[in-house]
Amino acid sequence: MSIVLLLAIGGLTGGGFYLITARSLSRIILGFGLLGHAAVLALLVSGGGPGAAPLVGNGADAIANPIPQALALTAIVISFGLTLFLLALAQRRQDFSGDDLVEDDLEDRRIATQHERNEA
Amino acid sequence: MNALIAITILAPLAASALGLLWRKNVVARDITTFAGLFAAALASFFILAGVADDGTHVVWVGDWNPEVGIVLVADLFAALVLPVALTIILVVEIFAIGQRRTSWGANPELAGPLLGVLTSGVSLAFLTGDLFTLFVAFELILVSSYVLLTHQGQRAQIRSGMTYVVMNLFSSTLFLLGLAIVYAATGTVNMALLAERVPELPDAVQLGIGGWFFVVFGTKAAVFPLFSWLPDSYPTAPTTITAVFAGLLTKIGIYAMIRFHTLTDMADLGPAMLVLAGFTMIVGAIGALAQTDVKRILSFHIISQIGYMLMGLGLFSVAGTTGAILFLVHHMPVKTVLFLIGGLIENAQGSSRLSRSGGLATAKPWLAVLFAIPALSLAGLPPFSGFVAKLAVISAGVDASSSVIVAVALIAGLLTMLSMTKIWIGVFWGAASDEAEPVPTRRGNRRLMITATSLAVAGTLTISFFAGTLFDLSERAAIELRTPGVYAAEVQR
Numbered sequence: 001m002s003i004v005l006l007l008a009i010g011g012l013t014g015g016g017f018y019l020i021t022a023r024s025l026s027r028i029i030l031g032f033g034l035l036g037h038a039a040v041l042a043l044l045v046s047g048g049g050p051g052a053a054p055l056v057g058n059g060a061d062a063i064a065n066p067i068p069q070a071l072a073l074t075a076i077v078i079s080f081g082l083t084l085f086l087l088a089l090a091q092r093r094q095d096f097s098g099d100d101l102v103e104d105d106l107e108d109r110r111i112a113t114q115h116e117r118n119e120a
Numbered sequence: 121m122n123a124l125i126a127i128t129i130l131a132p133l134a135a136s137a138l139g140l141l142w143r144k145n146v147v148a149r150d151i152t153t154f155a156g157l158f159a160a161a162l163a164s165f166f167i168l169a170g171v172a173d174d175g176t177h178v179v180w181v182g183d184w185n186p187e188v189g190i191v192l193v194a195d196l197f198a199a200l201v202l203p204v205a206l207t208i209i210l211v212v213e214i215f216a217i218g219q220r221r222t223s224w225g226a227n228p229e230l231a232g233p234l235l236g237v238l239t240s241g242v243s244l245a246f247l248t249g250d251l252f253t254l255f256v257a258f259e260l261i262l263v264s265s266y267v268l269l270t271h272q273g274q275r276a277q278i279r280s281g282m283t284y285v286v287m288n289l290f291s292s293t294l295f296l297l298g299l300a301i302v303y304a305a306t307g308t309v310n311m312a313l314l315a316e317r318v319p320e321l322p323d324a325v326q327l328g329i330g331g332w333f334f335v336v337f338g339t340k341a342a343v344f345p346l347f348s349w350l351p352d353s354y355p356t357a358p359t360t361i362t363a364v365f366a367g368l369l370t371k372i373g374i375y376a377m378i379r380f381h382t383l384t385d386m387a388d389l390g391p392a393m394l395v396l397a398g399f400t401m402i403v404g405a406i407g408a409l410a411q412t413d414v415k416r417i418l419s420f421h422i423i424s425q426i427g428y429m430l431m432g433l434g435l436f437s438v439a440g441t442t443g444a445i446l447f448l449v450h451h452m453p454v455k456t457v458l459f460l461i462g463g464l465i466e467n468a469q470g471s472s473r474l475s476r477s478g479g480l481a482t483a484k485p486w487l488a489v490l491f492a493i494p495a496l497s498l499a500g501l502p503p504f505s506g507f508v509a510k511l512a513v514i515s516a517g518v519d520a521s522s523s524v525i526v527a528v529a530l531i532a533g534l535l536t537m538l539s540m541t542k543i544w545i546g547v548f549w550g551a552a553s554d555e556a557e558p559v560p561t562r563r564g565n566r567r568l569m570i571t572a573t574s575l576a577v578a579g580t581l582t583i584s585f586f587a588g589t590l591f592d593l594s595e596r597a598a599i600e601l602r603t604p605g606v607y608a609a610e611v612q613r
Contacts, residue, residue: 013297020290028286035293042300067188068303071252075296078259082289085266089282096275102282105352111410 005045012038025090025100029083036079043072121170121177125192127163128202128243132156136236143229150217153232157213157239161206164199164243171199172593176600176610178249186310186611191249193312193611196597197445198246200590201375204449205246208367208456209239211576215460216360218568219467230271231361238264238364245372249611251302251309254376255295258340262288265369268361269353276356284353287346291339298332305329311383312611315604318384330386334377334393341373343430344400347423351407354422355415355472359463362415366422367456371448374429378444381433382601393434398528401427405535414462414472414547417539418455421498424532425451431529432513435520441598443513446591450497450509450583457494457576461487464573465547467566474546481548486570488548493577495544497584499537505583512591 012034019031047068054066090100135156142148171177171194179192194202213235220228241260248254266288270281303309305325306317318326335346342350350370354362381389404424411417429451432444462472464487469477481488497504510533517526583590600606 016293020286025282025286032289032293036296039293039296039300042297043303046300046304068300071299071303071309074252074256078256078263078292082263082266082285085263086285086289089270089278089285092270092273092278093282096278102286103279105283105348106276106279107355107411107413107416108352111412 002045005041009038009041009045012041023101025086025093025102028102029086029090032079032086033083036075036083040072040075043068043075121167121194122179124163124167124170125177125179125194125247128160128167128206129192129240129247131159131163132236132239132243136233136240139233139236143233146220146228149228149232153236154210154213154217156236157206157210160239160243161203161210164203164206167194168199168203170194171196176607178611186249186312187308190253191310191312191611192247193249193607194247195607195610196593196600197379200445200593200597201448201452202243202246204452205242205368205371206239207579208453208576209235209242209364211572211579212360212363212367212456212460214575215363215463215569215572218565218572219358219360219463220565227271231268231358234264234268234271235364238268242368242372246375249311251299251311251314251380255292255299258295258372258376259292261369261372262292265365269357269365272358274356280353280356283349287339287349291336294332294339295336298329298336301332302329310611311380312608315383315385315608319604323388326384326386327388330381330384330389331392333380334386334389337373337377337380338396339373341370341377341426341430342400342423343426344396344403344423347400347404347426350423351411351416351419354419355413359459359466363456363459363463366418366459367452370422370426371429371452374426374433374444374448377430378433378441378448379601382436382441383607385436385604387436390434390436393430394522394525397427397430397434398525399427400424400430401528401532402535405532405539408539409535409542411539412474414465414474414477414543415459417543418458418462421458421536421539422455424536425455425498427532428510428513428529431525432516434525435516435522437516437520438595438598438602439516439519440513441602442591442595443509443516445594445597446512447509449590449594450505450580453576453580453583454494454497454506457573457580458491458498460569460573460576461491461494464490464569467569469547474542477547478550479548490570490573490577491543491548494580495540497580499540500533501537503584505580505587508584508587508591512594 016035047065245257408420
């Protein structure tokens with residue numbers, strides 16, 4: 001298992017987590033991009049060492065494990081689609097309020113402040 | 121049997137594709153969607169009958185070895201939950217057809233076909249025998265739920281939709297990383313093989329995997345402290361969509377948790393699960409008390425009820441798992457019905473806010489009766505289905521002499537009753553509010569909506585009629601899940 005790949009997974013995960021703690025949806029989208037790459041790399045690493053292309057009858061002794069590759073491919077397609085959906089959401093939010101911030105639960109805040117007003 | 125299993129997954133998907141094709145033709149679109157959902161629901165009852173008589177049925181898709189291929193496993197647990205879920209979706213679709221013409225109706229061009237995609241994902245999530253297909257099923261459900269939640273594009277929906285999408289996407293990403301960890305540790309994502317290989321791993325690795333997937337499924341199931349996205353987002357969607365989400369989405373998280381954590385025997389996580397179950401029950405019930413909107417009170421109840429199912433699972437005994445399964449079967453229809461009635465209240469009064477409604481007990485007594493039955497059931501009063509389910513969970517807790525969690529469960533039940541009383545006083549008693557919003561002139565096909573709701577209420581009553589049979593089936597399913605090797609022996613050949 002390559003130490004470089006492990007460091008890359010760690011770095012991508014750390015950066016991704018940092019970015020999705022932001023309020024701005026465009027940063028969160030970038031964060032999910034990084035996390036998605038980390039997950040795909042992790043899947044590839046989990047499949048074992050490198051080898052020839054996993055095709056039937058190509059004569060190679062050591063072929064790469066095809067299953068994590070298949071899983072990674074599915075994951076890439078899904079995260080691609082969802083990134084586009086998030087971008088559309090950010091655009092729509094921009095139309096409404098001129099920013100792309102993820103807000104708190106408004107109703108919850110209303111109930112909390114109502115309680116404070118009742119006490120005062 | 122293979123064909124029946126295929127129908128539950130493919131018929132709704134095909135119906136949604138066709139429905140999108142002729143989406144401008146209202147009648148053809150509604151008939152197609154309905155036919156697809158009906159075929160799936162009908163097939164699921166035959167699956168239950170078959171599995172109850174002949175035992176687990178396994179489909180090796182493409183005839184691959186389970187180590188590399190996809191398997192669909194209709195064991196008793198899956199077969200028991202599937203008809204309940206698919207019937208609920210069918211009832212909601214009837215309600216939706218009736219509601220189309222009101223201003224609160226979802227956009228029918230999209231909502232019907234998307235409901236088909238969601239249904240297909242639900243069937244796949246229940247029937248799948250490997251973790252990666254479970255991930256794909258989750259994505260099918262979530263992607264359609266993202267669109268269903270935000271497709272009207274109103275400001276409140278976009279705001280809460282952002283929280284919802286970000287939270288669920290986060291748990292999906294964790295799911296993917298978890299799959300990499302599981303594959304690296306065991307060399308498989310097939311659940312039958314995992315049931316054999318995970319217990320052989322070092323204790324720390326086992327705990328790590330179990331804890332990781334507890335967070336993944338816990339986020340989907342809205343377990344404390346990962347629940348805040350739920351009451352924020354659910355009430356903003358149109359009634360029919362909220363009803364499906366409330367009845368099914370969080371329950372699929374719990375279903376996955378029951379399946380994965382009992383098969384791999386994560387009993388070491390039991391105490392932690394019980395603590396979180398207690399907090400989930402109490403925080404959900406107290407949260408419900410603070411709310412002033414029918415839909416938000418009901419949303420907090422979902423969280424509280426998730427705690428009971430988690431408690432059943434966390435006991436890690438046959439009785440506890442039986443209770444959790446029975447609770448799942450009872451909770452899905454009751455919760456959906458309550459949200460449908462919330463929609464009828466909204467339809468009658470123009471708002472689901474408690475301060476803007478009142479006097480419905482005299483104006484619409486049938487609505488009060490329809491509400492009272494599932495409300496008492498949710499609070500766990502005899503003779504309704506909630507009583508049977510709660511009794512099963514709590515007596516399992518007494519058997520395991522976990523007195524603290526039993527006490528917490530009883531207190532949470534009391535608090536649930538209190539917040540139901542709050543709805544009752546606010547909506548059904550008193551005089552009609554002066555602040556009542558004008559009721560729109562286009563009120564949809566009320567007869568169809570009321571018929572669907574009444575059917576569903578009758579359905580929840582039959583659960584308590586057949587409580588004995590359902591309890592036996594749940595117990596058999598729990599024994600299958602908890603006996604090591606039973607599931608694995610069926611799937612391998």
